[in-house]
Amino acid sequence: MQALTFKRGVHPPDGKALSCDKAIEVVAPKEDSELFYPMSQHIGAPCAPIVAVGDHVKVGQKIADSSAFLCCPIFASVSGEVVAIRPMLVPGGAMVNSIVVKNDGKMEEIEGLNVGRDYEAMSNQEILDAIKGAGVVGLGGAGFPTHVKLNPPKDTPIDHILINAAECEPYLTCDYRLMLEESDRIVKGLQIMLKLHPDAKGVIGIEMNKPLAIEAMTKACEGIDNIYVQPLVTKFPQGSEKHLIVAITGREVKSGALPASAGCIVDNVDTVLAVERAIVKGRPLMRRVVTISGKGIKNPGNYKIRLGMTLRDLVDAVGGFNEEELAPVKLIAGGPMMGPTLYTLDVASVKTTSGLLCFTKEEAYIPPEKNCIRCGKCVDHCPMGLMPFMLNACALRGDGEGFVAHHGLDCIECGSCSYECPAKRQLAQSIRATKKIEMGKKAAAAAAARAKAEAEAKAKADAEAAKN
Ligand code: SF4
């Protein structure tokens, strides 16, 4: 089958050789270690704790929830005592209120865990409720609640469910290993999702640099009419939602619109597995697979972790850092193109933590920034068709209006422009920072407009009531 792709993009060295042949290993948190469960591990309103300091919790116990539309509950991944509820750093750099559980090492589970169900005998609403109830969110990085994604408005019929198995970020190999080791379960998860959209086909998009994964997933799909594997050109950011959709279906998702507007739902490999686990195995989202890699770590590999472990405990559990010339000087949560740099390892692992990269001086080296030479390479490679050098100029002079007028809010923060720039301008960094400021202004303006409309409606209703 011909490999498909999108326009522009970049070809960074993939760095996957360090961990791609390492089978997934289970990492257990140490007895007496503290696990941190941040209240915001998804897009949408944060959860509120439903346990208190001093409570004893068990594995699989719901410890935080919210009734907000865009929200998912959070579960304890160990048994032990709630010793604090306090802010904790998360990989994105924010301090988030978190429940702290001291692991008693007993791994006592709540009753009723591991009671799976036959999805074919379940109604669509029961499936959606079970996915929500298990706290499943997009594990590829966005953290969008999966039950909301799978239930778009009725006027947006879905004809494609795309499994994002591109794993285009260099170094990361966790999805790759899942495809080799859990291919049948991934297909089962996709079948559950397709039950909600019976007119859709399931497409598993895998880059050509993963031939063994293409083979394993193709075998797992044998005999299933509505699911197939689609090879993709190896190119970054092939796994971006919009670029996966255009590569596989040829459809564009308009600025500000969701994939459902193009008839598509996109979920990554581990998310589909979390759906399968929630329904077939009756287990909520408490664990995930993380790639720990880079030349600065002694044992690069793919590790199944208990969510809530700190990255420091995780590094210790897998053998620690290398030393001297190979000591890490840069730590990144996620992939090197889009992941945030960390200044400490005292950070909670959350549902969207896909990797920890420990780069040596050699791996982390970026030449000093120079003046723009107007070569246009950043424009040629921007997958969103933007003018990064212009956005960078707006960002540097604090010109928010110009930034928005040049479509800066459409930037997907992929870093392709910075990667290609021969002058090593910090394009993506400056664009990301300005986008954050402008998004904040936009949200504040929308909230003010909503408040004004509500006040006007109330004043009108009061006036009508006074007349009567
Ligand atoms: S401007 Fe944004 S979308 Fe375009 S290459 Fe740079 S980071 Fe990626």
Ligand code: SF4
């Ligand atoms: S790639 Fe770099 S040097 Fe070339 S136009 Fe863009 S910002 Fe300027």
